[in-house]
Amino acid sequence: MFENFQVPVELIPSDPRFGVGPSLIPVEHLKNLVATGTSLLGTSHRKPAVKKIVKELQDGLRYYFKLPTDYEIVLGNGGATLLWDMIGLGMVEKSSLHFVTGEFSEKWYKAHAQIPWLKARQIKVEAGHGINPKDEPGYDLICSTLNETSTGVMSSFLPTLQDPHALMVLDATSGAGQIKVDWNKVDVYYFAPQKVFASDGGLYIAILSPKAVERALRLQQDKSRYIPEYMKWSHAIENSRQNQTYNTPAITTIFLMNEQVKLMNKLGEEAVVNEAKRKADLMYGWAESKTYLNPFVREKSMRSHAVITIDVDDRYKMDDLAAVLRAKNIVYDIEAYRKLNRNQLRIALFHNIAYDDLVKLTKIISLAIESSN
Numbered sequence: 001m002f003e004n005f006q007v008p009v010e011l012i013p014s015d016p017r018f019g020v021g022p023s024l025i026p027v028e029h030l031k032n033l034v035a036t037g038t039s040l041l042g043t044s045h046r047k048p049a050v051k052k053i054v055k056e057l058q059d060g061l062r063y064y065f066k067l068p069t070d071y072e073i074v075l076g077n078g079g080a081t082l083l084w085d086m087i088g089l090g091m092v093e094k095s096s097l098h099f100v101t102g103e104f105s106e107k108w109y110k111a112h113a114q115i116p117w118l119k120a121r122q123i124k125v126e127a128g129h130g131i132n133p134k135d136e137p138g139y140d141l142i143c144s145t146l147n148e149t150s151t152g153v154m155s156s157f158l159p160t161l162q163d164p165h166a167l168m169v170l171d172a173t174s175g176a177g178q179i180k181v182d183w184n185k186v187d188v189y190y191f192a193p194q195k196v197f198a199s200d201g202g203l204y205i206a207i208l209s210p211k212a213v214e215r216a217l218r219l220q221q222d223k224s225r226y227i228p229e230y231m232k233w234s235h236a237i238e239n240s241r242q243n244q245t246y247n248t249p250a251i252t253t254i255f256l257m258n259e260q261v262k263l264m265n266k267l268g269e270e271a272v273v274n275e276a277k278r279k280a281d282l283m284y285g286w287a288e289s290k291t292y293l294n295p296f297v298r299e300k301s302m303r304s305h306a307v308i309t310i311d312v313d314d315r316y317k318m319d320d321l322a323a324v325l326r327a328k329n330i331v332y333d334i335e336a337y338r339k340l341n342r343n344q345l346r347i348a349l350f351h352n353i354a355y356d357d358l359v360k361l362t363k364i365i366s367l368a369i370e371s372s373n
């Protein structure tokens, strides 16, 4: 229905990438990578050139998040998905409780539910609704997803756990960097860098409290559990302490993430978070001002500052509009999460996506819809 739609030149965004991951990587960062020439790519990840960047990345994250000094930054290959298994196999004593708000939090729950020696329970809400994690007795691991990428729900209020042995674990994949948490209430905070941290996928970052490190190393002594060598926390922790990964990483991914951390540290977390809120206000304000749009997440406090989802009147097929804009190389990746089957827009509010480009995007979509009548 939008095949004849023409985007006015003044509305063309400076960058077409609005997707929630892999996300916009600044071209400047790619140029910086090229400038490393023969000194970095193609050299050993156990030697100073790469280890220096890993250390810079770890130090940069510590500075950005203002981490407690005894928290450790662990990294390795496998992305956030690997951690669902690694945490299930190696960090749960007996039982984990999962707050499920969408596809990713559900996958995490299912990963634990398959482990024969664990009891995993989920508290699930319908897609588009949110739930903040709550303290419940009888669980030694509370699992929550900071920003449910499939639905645009943010769950950032954390309970104080009454059981001093219980661990609070957050999948922060698409919220890390833009949605703040109270570190005193978090034991494991993990993410992959292809979202706010503007790198490629395949890597995971897990920030661990001393309690989490103790739990992981202790449970590994239990020989009755089978933990594949690749998923042993001891390898990940020991290598990270030496600014390395257990097995060979993609150096490009580490380099690009480090570039992004440096960029964000120039502003500081406070300013980055505030800019994310400004973008969220812009987008939700727009969605509420148009009769044919509706924010998918109704509870305002649960509306994400990193990923926005907007339902659109069924008369205007958003997949068609997204396809037309993609074919013209003007806008990429604004389609809804595929399994939701909704006529919906899903747009990243990540740091590298310029506020002015989001303004242009809202104008393009409004113009396309309003001129199609």
Ligand SMILES: Cc1ncc(COP(=O)(O)O)c(C=O)c1O
Pocket: 021, 078, 079, 080, 081, 082, 104, 105, 145, 147, 148, 149, 150, 171, 172, 173, 174, 192, 201, 202
């Ligand atoms: C909230 C969340 N958790 C986990 C994942 C899985 O990350 P990865 O693809 O790096 O394994 C994603 C991917 O988009 C995600 O959005």
